């Protein structure tokens with residue numbers, strides 16, 4: 001069926017996928033997850049992605065979100081995976097390993113595409129930043145619905161000394177056993193810095209922390225409107241599938 005694509009979201013702790021109806025964003029079967037291999041070298045990650053394509057008995061195009069800068073299929077950075085991932089053409093590697101044509105993009109950009117088209121960013125003009133909070137902090141920047149790919153605002157330096165994601169990622173909350181209030185204050189500090197650099201019209205919080213939004217919502221005093229992602233942590237899978245659809249669409253006839 002033309003509207004079904006396999007979307008995969010590679011994260012620091014899990015690799016998740018589902019067959020997605022890209023017109024509605026619905027997952028047609030339950031999501032399947034495998035643990036991210038440790039060490040997460042390219043061959044091990046490709047093996048895990050193959051487990052997903054085999055689980056779904058999938059042979060069509062695959063969209064895949066990757067937690068690093070991705071340009072033309074090639075991964076340039078991978079802050080939360082094995083350093084050997086940098087410089088590897090994962091689109092090519094996954095295509096060869098799975099025999100399914102695979103299209104790769106940054107994981108937060110994937111989540112952003114889904115939220116802007118089917119979620120809480122739908123029909124929002126102006127500047128919107130989607131902030132995904134999980135193992136790291138990912139960002140996707142949109143101006144009037146157009147994506148500016150590979151923004152890496154999770155790495156902005158706070159107070160001249162600490163990297164945003166090392167201070168306010170959800171993994172930090174878990175590792176340091178921070179209360180939602182304490183973590184919320186940190187996240188608020190991070191968002192204030194982000195706002196002082198970009199002054200977006202809207203911030204949408206995605207990733208694992210989006211499910212728990214009401215637990216820290218009150219700590220957010222940032223002036224910009226902040227809302228949780230409607231698609232929660234499924235956004236990365238849905239957006240990756242939408243990306244595969246866009247990349248395989250026939251050219252529009254003029």
Ligand code: BGC
Nearest residue numbers: 067068069079108136137138
């Ligand atoms: C990476 C980003 C990624 C984010 C969320 C960061 O460490 O640099 O590219 O989007 O983590 O996974």
